[in-house]
Amino acid sequence: MKQFILTLALLAVLLVGCAAPDLNAPIPSFETGIDPNAWAQVPSGEFRFGQHETVETTEAFEMMVTDVTVGQYAEYLTAALAAGEVRIGEFNGKKGIVGFYPGDVFRGVKHEEKIEAGDWIFIPLDDPASRFTFDGVIFSPKPAYENHPMTNVTWFGAWAYCSAAGGRLPAEIEWEKAARGADGRPFPWGEEMSRERANFYASRDPFEDMASFGSRTSPVGFYNGKQYGSFQTVTNASPYGIYDMAGNVWQWTGNVYEGMHYRFMRGGSKDTYDMDLRAWVRNNATPTYFSPGVGFRCVR
Numbered sequence: 001m002k003q004f005i006l007t008l009a010l011l012a013v014l015l016v017g018c019a020a021p022d023l024n025a026p027i028p029s030f031e032t033g034i035d036p037n038a039w040a041q042v043p044s045g046e047f048r049f050g051q052h053e054t055v056e057t058t059e060a061f062e063m064m065v066t067d068v069t070v071g072q073y074a075e076y077l078t079a080a081l082a083a084g085e086v087r088i089g090e091f092n093g094k095k096g097i098v099g100f101y102p103g104d105v106f107r108g109v110k111h112e113e114k115i116e117a118g119d120w121i122f123i124p125l126d127d128p129a130s131r132f133t134f135d136g137v138i139f140s141p142k143p144a145y146e147n148h149p150m151t152n153v154t155w156f157g158a159w160a161y162c163s164a165a166g167g168r169l170p171a172e173i174e175w176e177k178a179a180r181g182a183d184g185r186p187f188p189w190g191e192e193m194s195r196e197r198a199n200f201y202a203s204r205d206p207f208e209d210m211a212s213f214g215s216r217t218s219p220v221g222f223y224n225g226k227q228y229g230s231f232q233t234v235t236n237a238s239p240y241g242i243y244d245m246a247g248n249v250w251q252w253t254g255n256v257y258e259g260m261h262y263r264f265m266r267g268g269s270k271d272t273y274d275m276d277l278r279a280w281v282r283n284n285a286t287p288t289y290f291s292p293g294v295g296f297r298c299v300r
Contacts, residue, residue, distance in 0.1 A: 034221025169254030
């Protein structure tokens, strides 16, 4: 009993001594050389889908080589606000940027929630985890975050960006084919995971300092075979030359399933273990959900 009490006392001291994470602690700044405006061709044909490798087929499509960056999304929001396509508003008591979504068919299935036509939240404002600033007119990336993936964006905000860019969010089947190709590999690059290939929980990348502020996103295309300081990366590009389809941020996909209001994400993130970076792993949330570990990319 005496030892148990001493252990509790020591734990209390440690907890009191732990400062809250600094969400805006400085981070390294690296140029990866990977163009976030580039698109990759994904050919039509069969591929092995899911953990049990059923054979599925897609038509040909193009996918963004990287996730949409903070810089790209900030530019979109500034233009959309000026054009009156989005506005500053409130959603469920949260101040944010809201915009129109045409709604989904509601079938009244148990636990299904209505997604009606109207304004829905795209991004929150004044959230300390967001990687942009806003002066009332112009959105700008925070220092060193311009080439990081856009996060804290809802499914509606991702859907709107892709629509404005002349594309759409990828269907789950398209996302998985772009990630793993046709040979059934579990990861975009092949069979084995290593910390030099992706940003995941405790991967010890240059943006992770668990002692002070926890994990951070890495720039898009960071894992491309280059060395950054003392950290040597190995390319994580998929068979079609698409980067970061495993780790860094979860990626919204576009399916709206019958009788379900949830939306699905793929790819794992900086906050998940390496097992969740396999191409068939799914996550889901309501379309109003946003997180510093969730981003997106578009297809066309």
